[in-house]
Amino acid sequence: MIPYGRQTLDDADKQAVLRVLNSDFLTQGPEVPEFEAALSSRVGAAHSIAMTSATAALHAACLALDVGPGDSVWTSAISFVASANCAVYCGASVDFVDIDARSGNMSIPALENKLRIAAKNGVLPKVLIPVHFAGQPLDMESISNLGKRYRFRIIEDASHALGASYAGETVGNCRYSDITVFSFHPVKMITTAEGGAATTNDHSIATRLAKLRSHGITRDPSEIEHYEGDWFYDQVELGFNYRMTDMFAALGASQLRKLEAFLDARRKVVSHYQEALDSAKFQSLLQDPNGSSSWHLFVILVNNPEDRKVVFDHLRSNGILVNVHYRPIYRQSFYSKMEKYNPTDFPGAESYYSSAISLPIFPALSKDQILNIVKVLDTKPGYQVLF
Numbered sequence: 341m342i343p344y345g346r347q348t349l350d351d352a353d354k355q356a357v358l359r360v361l362n363s364d365f366l367t368q369g370p371e372v373p374e375f376e377a378a379l380s381s382r383v384g385a386a387h388s389i390a391m392t393s394a395t396a397a398l399h400a401a402c403l404a405l406d407v408g409p410g411d412s413v414w415t416s417a418i419s420f421v422a423s424a425n426c427a428v429y430c431g432a433s434v435d436f437v438d439i440d441a442r443s444g445n446m447s448i449p450a451l452e453n454k455l456r457i458a459a460k461n462g463v464l465p466k467v468l469i470p471v472h473f474a475g476q477p478l479d480m481e482s483i484s485n486l487g488k489r490y491r492f493r494i495i496e497d498a499s500h501a502l503g504a505s506y507a508g509e510t511v512g513n514c515r516y517s518d519i520t521v522f523s524f525h526p527v528k529m530i531t532t533a534e535g536g537a538a539t540t541n542d543h544s545i546a547t548r549l550a551k552l553r554s555h556g557i558t559r560d561p562s563e564i565e566h567y568e569g570d571w572f573y574d575q576v577e578l579g580f581n582y583r584m585t586d587m588f589a590a591l592g593a594s595q596l597r598k599l600e601a602f603l604d605a606r607r608k609v610v611s612h613y614q615e616a617l618d619s620a621k622f623q624s625l626l627q628d629p630n631g632s633s634s635w636h637l638f639v640i641l642v643n644n645p646e647d648r649k650v651v652f653d654h655l656r657s658n659g660i661l662v663n664v665h666y667r668p669i670y671r672q673s674f675y676s677k678m679e680k681y682n683p684t685d686f687p688g689a690e691s692y693y694s695s696a697i698s699l700p701i702f703p704a705l706s707k708d709q710i711l712n713i714v715k716v717l718d719t720k721p722g723y724q725v726l727f
């Protein structure tokens with residue numbers, strides 16, 4: 341069986357975790373700040389705040405931008421549900437921007453159009469959460485210009501996109517956004533088992549995120565009105581326990597050292613697929629020539645949507661654990677029962693969803709495995725292919 345994604349761990353990773361298990365601190369020790377410093381330096385941001393997951397980081401990021409009841413947050417119609425849930429956690433309402441069916445990414449013309457209409461109706465979003473889908477970076481400069489014109493803040497959901505860059509700007513450097521969020525789930529670019537991080541260049545957002553990660557507590561005397569002594573801390577707002585452990589931060593730091601090798605390996609997988617795939621039957625996602633993708637996912641679009649289920653089932657029955665990323669978020673029951681989203685408003689997402697299949701991609705996927713996957717794709721569904 342071949343999964344669609346999986347971690348790549350070596351001895352150094354395992355030793356890093358063991359070293360922490362034998363040390364004084366399992367959590368709140370030195371490993372988290374070290375991992376954060378390495379992450380900041382890799383992506384070119386002033387601050388990184390590691391958390392228990394990207395979902396936690398998205399929640400904290402929304403709170404750090406004061407998202408609350410009465411506010412509207414927009415994200416991409418095709419993403420993991422966490423990109424939208426973070427706004428609902430804060431009591432805000434969610435709306436979706438349609439995607440470009442050929443790239444899978446948020447459509448900037450659709451965003452512009454939706455903003456123009458929202459401005460007329462007085463329902464502009466407070467925060468936009470663009471998603472660098474499959475690892476392909478969005479043109480954040482254009483999005484940031486719209487943000488200035490329509491006065492919304494920006495949280496990049498870069499769960500798929502550690503190591504990606506657009507026109508020379510590394511995703512996560514926050515040149516065109518307030519905050520960027522990464523995920524370290526095992527199928528993502530590097531892993532800490534569960535884990536995520538937020539990066540920002542804004543010092544006050546960084547300290548707010550750090551507080552929200554730890555119960556809303558500060559120990560900084562300059563932030564405390566009646567400081568009494570070194571035992572003193574003050575809960576200044578309602579926060580959470582979203583702290584990453586030292587074991588997982590050490591794993592993250594060890595993984596991060598291999599990011600370039602992982603990215604290279606993923607690019608190789610893609611080039612093997614592209615050489616072998618029959619483009620008359622399957623299209624891969626259109627890539628923006630200014631972008632360099634981290635290739636979290638390798639999605640193919642089946643030319644004839646009626647074939648999607650047949651092809652999907654055929655691959656699965658041959659032990660190839662393909663997936664569909666993603667069903668449009670507004671189609672999930674939780675969102676569809678709100679009865680405010682109309683699928684016909686999202687022709688790009690509907691078209692993409694009807695024909696997408698994610699083929700396996702991870703650094704250790706071999707050329708032979710890839711050729712076998714393509715062989716299964718090329719055989720008539722219904723027949724088993726015996727390797």
Ligand SMILES: *Cc1c(COP(=O)(O)O)cnc(C)c1O
Pocket residue numbers: 392393394395396419420422423471497499500522523524525534535536
């Ligand atoms: C994986 C993912 C998340 C959530 O990441 P976790 O670390 O599992 O919480 C959020 N957004 C997107 C787009 C993702 O793919």
